Amino acid sequence: MSLRIDHFGLTDTGRVRAGNEDAWAADEAQGLYIVADGMGGHNAGEIASQMVVSSLPKLMQKRGGSVMPRTSAAIARRLRSAVSRLSRDVFEQASAEPHLSGMGATVVAVMIHAGEAIVVHMGDSRVYLLRDGRLRLLTRDHSVIQILLDSGHITPEQAQFHPDRNRITASIGMPGDPTPDSRRVALRTGDRVLLCTDGLANMVDDLNICRIMGESATPEATCRNLIDAANAAGGDDNITAVVLEVHEEK
Structure with a gap:
């Protein structure tokens, strides 16, 4: 079954x-959808997030050339590799320019291929x-709060007010050789997929x-x-939200 994706972002x-x-x-054209949340002072966060959303599609094309892998597993490997390369590029730029010191960003990327959503x-x-x-x-989440929740040291209620609730443990621009997480999910007609920053997820509960x-x-x-709800809270x-809606291609 061939799928069509309608999307909107805000x-x-x-x-x-x-x-x-x-x-x-x-x-x-690539079926690639990206959300980034920048961090760093003196507009460095804005620069980092813009680097993510502008560079990642180009890196996927550069690494793929004119031939896209046939399998979702191979595409997932390519997308992870592109995210890792992008992270090193952001780190190198931040290291070379003192006013960008500490620059970084979160990233979620979803690539649609062969009826699957590839998430990195x-x-x-x-x-x-x-x-x-x-x-x-x-x-x-790659965050201190997630580690504390997983270990049972805090409850979800305590997480809302914990002093480390904004500390993340992995990001674009981090030192070293980053290894992004990935997964693949088979899509069905009628599915909706949401990519969002923590400005939405922290203000509007899952219910x-x-x-x-x-x-x-x-x-x-x-x-x-969704954005109205986050602002009302x-x-x-x-706050950023991108919604994909899955339809069967007629």
């Missing part, structure tokens, strides 16, 4: 931050799948994300309603 500064360090991009990520931006009214988280994704008529309405951070 980013918002929120109600507290002066600028927006989030970014997103869609390369429909670093950091605490997320990918969700809504299917048959149920919401499923496809990524695991309400599920409700909004299920009730909104289109990907555009879904993005707008306080809008403490920049």
Whole structure:
């Protein structure tokens, strides 16, 4: 079965931050969708997130040349490799320019191939799948909070107010040789996939994300309603949402 993907993306500064360090991009020709959340002072975060969304599609094309691998497993390896290369590029630029010291970004990338969603990520931006009214988280946060939750040292309620709730353990631009996480998920007609930054996930709980994704008529309405909900909850951070909707190709 051949699938068609409709998408819409939206980013918002929120109600507290002066600028927006989030970014997103869609390369429909490659079936590649990306969300990034930048970090670093003196506009370095904005530079990093823009590097992610502009460079990753080019890296995929450069590594692929004119021939795209036939299998989803091979594409996943290529996407992980491109994300790792991008991370080293950001680190090198941050090291070479003092005003960009500490520059980095989270990334979630979803590539659609042969009826599958290939998900690669670093950091605490997320990918969700809504299917048959149920919401499923496809990524695991690279964060101090996630480590504490996994070890049982804190509860989900305590995580909301923990002083380390914004500390991540993996990101684009980190030193060393990063290894992004990846997974593949078979898609079905009617699925909706959400890529988002923590400015959404931290402000709107999974129950309400599920409700909004299920009730909104289109990907555009879904993005707008999710961002409105995050702002209504306080809008403490920049907010970005990209929604993919899966249809059967006629």
